[in-house]
Amino acid sequence: MKTILVSRAVSKPGWWMFGVAMIAVAWWGQPLIDSVHFENHFFGVFWYSMVVLGLMFWALPGEQYTDGTILERRTMLLGLVPVWRKSEPVSGFERVELTQEPNVFGKDSVWLSLINREDGETTRRFVFAYFPASQRGIAKAQQMAGDLSQISGLPFAQAAPEV
Numbered sequence: 034m035k036t037i038l039v040s041r042a043v044s045k046p047g048w049w050m051f052g053v054a055m056i057a058v059a060w061w062g063q064p065l066i067d068s069v070h071f072e073n074h075f076f077g078v079f080w081y082s083m084v085v086l087g088l089m090f091w092a093l094p095g096e097q098y099t100d101g102t103i104l105e106r107r108t109m110l111l112g113l114v115p116v117w118r119k120s121e122p123v124s125g126f127e128r129v130e131l132t133q134e135p136n137v138f139g140k141d142s143v144w145l146s147l148i149n150r151e152d153g154e155t156t157r158r159f160v161f162a163y164f165p166a167s168q169r170g171i172a173k174a175q176q177m178a179g180d181l182s183q184i185s186g187l188p189f190a191q192a193a194p195e196v
Contacts, residue, residue, distance in 0.1 A: 036101065036184050040145075040162035040177070042094035043112030051091050059084050097161045099123065101184045104147065104159050121159060125149060128190040129182045131174055133166050141166035143174045147187065 042048050062084065065077030094112050098105040101123060108117040126147040134142050143164045149157040162177055164170035182189040 037098065038161075038177070038180055038184050039096060039098050041096040041112065043096070043109070048091070048094055048112075051087075055084060055087050055091060058087075097159075099161070099181065099184060101186065104161070106159075123147070123185045123187065125157060126159065126185075126187060128188050129178050129185065130190045131178050139165075140170075143171055145174055145178050145181065147181075147185070148190070 059081070062077060062080040065080055066074065068074065068077075092111055093108050093116065096107045096109055096112070098107065103120050104123055104126075105118055105120045107115045110116050126149045128148055130146050130148045132144050132146065134144060136142055143166050144160055145162045145164070147159040147161060148155055161181060162174070164174040178189050181187075
């Protein structure tokens with residue numbers, strides 16, 4: 034049996050919270066449609082077009098997959114049916130790396146990537162997953178980096194600093 038590793042946006046609580054928030058926002062906008070004033074109908078069309086746009090982004094979450102030989106980025110319809118795929122061979126990368134990036138709002142992010150460098154410069158990067166830079170997020174990132182390194186056969190180059 035071949036070992037695989039998958040990182041899914043659907044498995045993160047933020048994806049589910051956004052879906053619930055979009056339902057609440059749609060319900061909250063009902064008075065714009067039910068009103069007798071024409072101006073409210075105009076704002077209702079704008080309101081619901083923004084809700085539909087948000088739901089389109091929500092309905093197409095991403096996922097990254099590897100079986101040790103290929104890396105695949107998929108866009109999934111509601112996290113169930115693949116709509117778009119892009120594959121790259123694992124052999125095109127030389128190591129697994131964790132990097133921490135400061136965010137303007139909220140906690141920093143820790144990015145799990147497969148890297149290829151030439152002359153000290155990163156030439157190719159495949160971002161496999163990201164985590165909040167908390168104690169728990171960094172522990173999850175390091176665990177997944179170890180798993181990714183083991184499955185792909187690439188060395189794990191760098192650990193993100195502890196918060």
